[in-house]
Amino acid sequence: MITWTRPDLIDLQDFTREEFELILETAKSFKEVSAREVKKVPALRGKTVAMLFFEPSTRTRTSFELAAKRLSADTLSFALSSSSMSKGETVLDTAKNIEAMNVDAVIVRHPCAGVPGLLAEHLEPSVINAGDGCRAHPTQALLDMFTIQERLGRIEGLKVGIIGDILHSRVARCNAWGLMKMGAQVTLCGPATLLPIGIENIGVKVSCDADQVIRESDVLMMLRVQKERQQDQFLPSLREYAKVFGLNAARLKTAKPSVLVMHPGPTNRGVEISAEIADCANSVILDQVTNGVAIRMAILYLVLGARESSRKQK
């Protein structure tokens, strides 16, 4: 196996297949830790992990926090509104302040694309992207890949349909990079107004026909559609959206019997996914949550290891 060399995790666009395999393999061994009586290993004892969330998040933040704690790292959490920026403090100032507390890793979520990369350029600690604008959400994509691999035994050759608000989705973009690199065939599906211009050029298929995508896919990822999209004139109504693009029991019957139903959460029950689907046998939505901890343990372990060895070289 290859050696991990990236001290930060910003985006998956240029990752190699070997790197993905290493992450998934590492996560597999960490998943076992969470099943133990004593759910803790000393891998990151003495390390401090700071969580810098400029956007509200419960799941991702607690998942990272749990991951850090199960590796014996200390955690501190900053919930900041982007409005603290309006006081004249830039995101870089804020991050520099946190760096000054000698933290080893900064996990950052920000509503603007590019911020984690900006921080990685300027900060000494490892920077892990926990979601930046519409651009990337690498650990979400990785946990999705892990869940598919775990349930279906492979990613190569699978047809993955991602349905929803692709335009505003960092999850769709990030999954597309990862799944394509691992040999899956990715179709992005949604209303024409929510499909970004030129997305087909990255190698995915694009469709507005949810019925067909649901019929043909081995994996269905349903994305959250926000109510604001109606006010922003992207959609006539969530009612019509649910009817044409939502996954319900009747539609699921047309899908492959073994289809995996996924959702990055939190779900809008009754919009992109009906209540009975979220809880059905095909749904792996809760597995995704469980696997999120394992993936984030793997990422923390790998990037902090790479940071350590690059420091030693200096």
Added chain:
Amino acid sequence: MRLLIKNVVVVNPDAMGNSPSDILIEDGLIRRVAAGIADADALVVEGGGWLLLPGLIDLHVHLRQPGREDKETIETGSRAAVKGGFTSMVCMPNTDPVLDNAMLIEAVIKEAGRVGLVNIFPAGAITRGRQNQELTDMFELKAAGCLAVTDDGTSVANSRLMRSALEYAAMVGLVVMQHCQDPELSKNGVMNEGEVSTILGLKGDPGISETIILARDIELAGYLKVPAHFQHISLRRSVELIAAAKRQGIKITAEAAPQHFSLTQDEVRSFDTNLKMNPPLRTADDVAAIKAALSDGTIDCIATDHAPHTPEDKEMDFDHAPPGIIGLETAVGLVGTELVQSGHLNWPQVAERMSAAPARILGLKNKGFIREGADADLTLIDPDCTWEARKEEIVSKSKNTPFLGRTLRGRVKLTVRGGKIVYSELP
């Protein structure tokens, strides 16, 4: 006091000297252009056999005074201008307060006179406070010294208001300069909409936000039979619309900025906020079209859209950083590199696009050419000088440019305004 510039190749928009000449200047005017002029009383400068162009004129500069003197002032902007070879410039009215009344225009002109380096023709706003509601008092603006009006930074989006602006300004004799960008289509956009914005997850401003306003205003100008000027044209489609309108005899003119013939949207992948500008960087195909349009004259002139910002403002995330880059000091180098060296323009065409055409657009009758009796506004350029754009050498108060570290070809050696040396790199 007379000034004698020896040994220069005179470059006019319509001709370029075969051999070096001398230029004698007195009372702010060119007195003689000939070989071997002798004048014992004149101050003599040796021109090194380099190219002497009529003083460069920039139709599009943000000087930030009043309001954001931390970014630029009339004084620092003037210094940057003469270093870049400009002897005249039009400063934009999107200051704080907005230049929308005679008193503010007079104040800017007075300060420009105190600094005394470069002719500054402030543009007044088209609408009061740039609020897109009511027209400014354009007769008063004209009397105060305005040659042009613009709401630059935003479009006059309301079609009826723009119709009135064009009709009224034509009567007054003011040039209307439109920033073409549909505010709703471009809302929150921070880069060109396309494959790159899609991959980066950045909000796109589609090219149609430029072309829709451009096409509308071409229709207005054609219908009203009045002139209109279009700022910072950035797209192939815009070039096509302008070319078609000109073929039909509609009296429009257009400018393009160096960044739009030097950089593409692919650069934004670095998330460097010095690559955020408005209009945004476009595709390689658009860059090729802008170069061709400057070559064939579809786009009349080059204007920098010099837009200074402090490091604090630019060290933001890409969404919140203000758009724009400084451009006065790199314009000649970029023109030399991207247009002359590449064969799109020869030096007489540079004199046309950077001096004669902007002079005509503004109605400056004695500028834009070198001949006896013309204003002694002159720019001496070493066309073969290669130099690296370096932060330490920038005299503008702000340093926000993506061209640092670039090797440029063509450098200003001497700038003369009104017969006086206002910038010199001569020994």
